[in-house]
Amino acid sequence: AQSVAQPEDQVNVAEGNPLTVKCTYSVSGNPYLFWYVQYPNRGLQFLLKYITGDNLVKGSYGFEAEFNKSQTSFHLKKPSALVSDSALYFCAVRETNRDDKIIFGKGTRLHILP
Amino acid sequence: DAGVIQSPRHEVTEMGQEVTLRCKPISGHDYLFWYRQTMMRGLELLIYFNNNVPIDDSGMPEDRFSAKMPNASFSTLKIQPSEPRDSAVYFCASSPTSFANTGELFFGEGSRLTVL
Numbered sequence: 492a493q494s495v496a497q498p499e500d501q502v503n504v505a506e507g508n509p510l511t512v513k514c515t516y517s518v519s520g521n522p523y524l525f526w527y528v529q530y531p532n533r534g535l536q537f538l539l540k541y542i543t544g545d546n547l548v549k550g551s552y553g554f555e556a557e558f559n560k561s562q563t564s565f566h567l568k569k570p571s572a573l574v575s576d577s578a579l580y581f582c583a584v585r586e587t588n589r590d591d592k593i594i595f596g597k598g599t600r601l602h603i604l605p
Numbered sequence: 606d607a608g609v610i611q612s613p614r615h616e617v618t619e620m621g622q623e624v625t626l627r628c629k630p631i632s633g634h635d636y637l638f639w640y641r642q643t644m645m646r647g648l649e650l651l652i653y654f655n656n657n658v659p660i661d662d663s664g665m666p667e668d669r670f671s672a673k674m675p676n677a678s679f680s681t682l683k684i685q686p687s688e689p690r691d692s693a694v695y696f697c698a699s700s701p702t703s704f705a706n707t708g709e710l711f712f713g714e715g716s717r718l719t720v721l
Contacts, residue, residue: 523708525708525709527710527712532714532715533714533715534609534696534698534712534713534714534715535648535696535698535710535712536712537709537710537711540707540708540709542707542708581647581648585708590660590661591636591653591655591660591661592650592653592661593638593650593708593710594650595640595647595648595650596647597646597647597648598647598648
């Protein structure tokens, strides 16, 4: 079965600095990979996805993620953090050609310090 | 577009009572998912439907939980009887047919359930 690990419960970054939120995955086939963001008392919002092609994927709000097959990772990055980026971030995986289940990691809380 | 609509947004009930959570997916979406979010376990997939048919309910914790989708515009998640450990935020998400190729989910605002 597919699984996702987000090793950090919380990440603190100073405003203007680059940020990275880590994600590793496990699937037996090829993955679809996703990042979602959740603001307080709201539902999750789609940020970006990797399906195939370029390993560097660009998404909403200046975020990007890099797919690394050998390390089974899909880390979320942004060159310059904003205070408004503070939120809960979820990595998710779906195994292609298998079923339609999307499995989420436990989430990483990102704090951007002014 | 109204987005995915869930009700109630908040529910407080006593142990043993029946709880019904409701979801209206985005019009035209034919996939519907129910997730549960807790601090301890994160976001867990409970069940999902395709064209109103339950496809995988392996995440439903026990027989006290049931979900239905009587038509394309409505789904319910029922807990009977409820227990304090069911306290969580329950999310509904929908997706169009292109989900098979994209995987993007559209989430509702969630229903926060507290069982005393």
